[in-house]
Amino acid sequence: MFKLIIRHVFLRFSPELAHRLAVTYMKSLARNSVLFALYSAFRKRKRHSLERELFGLRFPNPLGLAAGFDNNGDCYNEMLDLGFGFVEIGSITPRPQAGNPKPRVFALPKDKAMINRTGINNKGVEYAINQLRTRPPKGIVAANIAMNATSKFDEVVKDYETAFSLIYDFVDIIVLNLSWPNVPGLQGLGDIPYISDLIDPIMELRQCYDINKPVLIKISPDYEHDQLGSILDYCMMAGIDGIVAANVTESREGLTASADTLKKIGPGEVSGAPLYAKSLSLVKYINEYTGGRLPVIGVGGIMTPEQALEMLEAGASLIEINTGLAYEGPGLIKKILKKLDRQ
Numbered sequence: 001m002f003k004l005i006i007r008h009v010f011l012r013f014s015p016e017l018a019h020r021l022a023v024t025y026m027k028s029l030a031r032n033s034v035l036f037a038l039y040s041a042f043r044k045r046k047r048h049s050l051e052r053e054l055f056g057l058r059f060p061n062p063l064g065l066a067a068g069f070d071n072n073g074d075c076y077n078e079m080l081d082l083g084f085g086f087v088e089i090g091s092i093t094p095r096p097q098a099g100n101p102k103p104r105v106f107a108l109p110k111d112k113a114m115i116n117r118t119g120i121n122n123k124g125v126e127y128a129i130n131q132l133r134t135r136p137p138k139g140i141v142a143a144n145i146a147m148n149a150t151s152k153f154d155e156v157v158k159d160y161e162t163a164f165s166l167i168y169d170f171v172d173i174i175v176l177n178l179s180w181p182n183v184p185g186l187q188g189l190g191d192i193p194y195i196s197d198l199i200d201p202i203m204e205l206r207q208c209y210d211i212n213k214p215v216l217i218k219i220s221p222d223y224e225h226d227q228l229g230s231i232l233d234y235c236m237m238a239g240i241d242g243i244v245a246a247n248v249t250e251s252r253e254g255l256t257a258s259a260d261t262l263k264k265i266g267p268g269e270v271s272g273a274p275l276y277a278k279s280l281s282l283v284k285y286i287n288e289y290t291g292g293r294l295p296v297i298g299v300g301g302i303m304t305p306e307q308a309l310e311m312l313e314a315g316a317s318l319i320e321i322n323t324g325l326a327y328e329g330p331g332l333i334k335k336i337l338k339k340l341d342r343q
């Protein structure tokens with residue numbers, strides 16, 4: 001069924017509709033099928049060798065679902081059942097927002113890539129909390145939070161604080177999304193003055209809770225290394241627990257799609273295969289620069305089991321996929337876990 005959605009809707013028609021159908025399908029399949037429950041229970045039993053201890057949490061395996069698939073917390077349990085070791089929901093903003101006008105997600109099949117300018121369409125933090133409350137997570141769930149696009153500059157920190165404090169009790173990890181280039185206002189948030197303005201109050205807020213949950217930041221892959229070095233220095237000083245590296249890229253380098261096709265698509269950022277070299281080198285750089293003091297979740301362009309392994313060998317403590325799932329279907333999860341299991 002997933003393959004049908006990919007072949008006929010994702011590749012030919014609308015990647016965004018395919019994504020919606022896939023989320024709906026996952027929800028209905030898991031709720032109605034006893035076989036699915038047995039199948040996922042069987043898979044889970046076999047995975048002990050892949051376990052990882054990180055952030056004081058025990059991950060059943062190092063492969064996670066990246067943000068932007070389960071934007072609203074509609075199917076985290078079903079994705080965990082499929083074999084993911086953790087799921088990052090979001091990005092979630094304090095208030096619901098429609099995102100940019102459609103079409104806003106485009107498939108580039110020859111490049112195994114996607115271009116998107118979604119603008120973080122999501123149903124808001126209250127909706128996500130309601131999902132988490134009524135369907136308690138069966139495994140590790142991270143919430144990726146961001147500001148609302150309509151918020152003014154001086155409301156940015158408040159937005160993050162609101163989303164953070166509302167969702168804190170319901171998830172295991174919080175990821176601050178500092179890297180969303182197609183949302184007006186989020187560009188430049190990764191610059192040092194903004195990073196400290198944002199990280200300091202969030203880390204202070206965390207001290208109000210009895211349980212110290214891990215706080216990570218998600219960065220753009222488009223930083224120069226010296227810029228990134230300053231960010232990493234600040235993160236280590238401020239007590240940030242880890243880095244999600246990385247988000248989509250503004251660069252269109254390496255795409256074979258014609259200039260005309262890209263012009264027709266218009267603005268947007270690239271995910272998938274062309275991003276892999278960049279994210280791999282970023283993971284290596286972060287690991288070397290911090291001497292392993294800041295654990296990295298490596299994400300960007302992982303489309304094969306070999307790349308998943310290479311990303312872990314480059315120093316990523318955990319990895320995530322998003323576009324790979326769209327092109328290869330859930331079979332990719334199994335293939336990656338099998339490859340990692342053999343090492």
Ligand SMILES: Cc1cc2nc3c(=O)[nH]c(=O)nc-3n(C[C@H](O)[C@H](O)[C@H](O)COP(=O)(O)O)c2cc1C
Nearest residue numbers: 066067068090091246247271272300301321322323
């Ligand atoms: C359609 C789409 C929507 C996304 N939405 C978000 C988002 O809301 N927040 C975020 O932090 N990353 C988002 N991402 C970025 C992914 O989480 C991931 O970092 C990026 O796509 C690189 O991984 P990939 O090549 O495996 O897709 C999105 C990606 C895609 C393709």
